[in-house]
Each structure stands twice: as structure tokens, then as C-alpha cells.
Amino acid sequence: MREKVQMMVAGAVLALIALGALAIPAAQANPQAMPHTDMMARSVAMSGEIARLTEEMNHATGQAKVEAMAQLLNVLVQDRARMLDQMTMMQHMHEMMMQGGGNHGDAHGQAPAPAK
Numbered sequence: 001m002r003e004k005v006q007m008m009v010a011g012a013v014l015a016l017i018a019l020g021a022l023a024i025p026a027a028q029a030n031p032q033a034m035p036h037t038d039m040m041a042r043s044v045a046m047s048g049e050i051a052r053l054t055e056e057m058n059h060a061t062g063q064a065k066v067e068a069m070a071q072l073l074n075v076l077v078q079d080r081a082r083m084l085d086q087m088t089m090m091q092h093m094h095e096m097m098m099q100g101g102g103n104h105g106d107a108h109g110q111a112p113a114p115a116k
Contacts, residue, residue, distance in 0.1 A: 046079045
């Protein structure tokens with residue numbers, strides 16, 4: 001059972017790495033996609049770090065296990081804070097698009113109504 005879980009985690013990490021690698025050429029073709037690609041790359045790197053720390057924790061015993069748990073918990077908290085920051089930024093961007101980003105039209109590309 002433990003080996004199945006480890007294989008699933010390893011497969012998930014490899015899939016995330018592959019997705020990140022596929023996103024990079026798309027971002028190079030579209031510079032506006034770079035922030036999204038950067039977020040994806042950070043997510044992939046963090047997932048790999050979490051998987052590594054989880055593996056270390058699972059193999060540790062005694063005081064080393066306690067220290068590994070603390071290290072993993074710290075990384076999980078950092079990852080959670082990073083994701084919250086990203087979601088806040090995306091929400092702000094969405095709100096700006098829905099408001100038309102100033103006077104540049106609405107989120108559907110419609111020009112603003114002329115001033116009367």
C-alpha cells in the first residue's frame with residue numbers, strides 16, 4: 001500500500017513537471033502568459049519540495065521525524081500563503097477586467113458607451 005502511494009505521488013510530481021515544461025513554450029510565444037507560467041513553475045517546484053519532504057518524514061524516526069514534520073509543516077504553510085497571494089491577485093485582475101480596466105471597454109471587449 002505504501003509503495004502504491006509513493007508511486008502515485010511520484011507520478012503526480014512528474015505530471016506537474018511535464019505540465020510546467022509544456023507551459024514554458026506557450027508563454028514564450030505569448031508574453032502575457034508569463035505570470036501564469038511563473039505561477040505554474042513555482043507550483044511545480046513547491047509540489048516537488050513537498051513530495052521530497054514527505055518522503056523524508058515517512059522514513060524518519062524519533063527526533064529526526066519530529067524535525068522532518070516541522071520542516072514539512074513550514075513548507076506547507078509557505079505554500080498556502082503563496083497560493084492565497086496568487087488567488088488574491090487573480091481575483092483583483094478579474095475584478096479589473098469586469099470593470100473594463102478603466103475606460104478600455106468591458107470584459108467582453110465591448111467599447112464603453114460614448115459620453116453624453
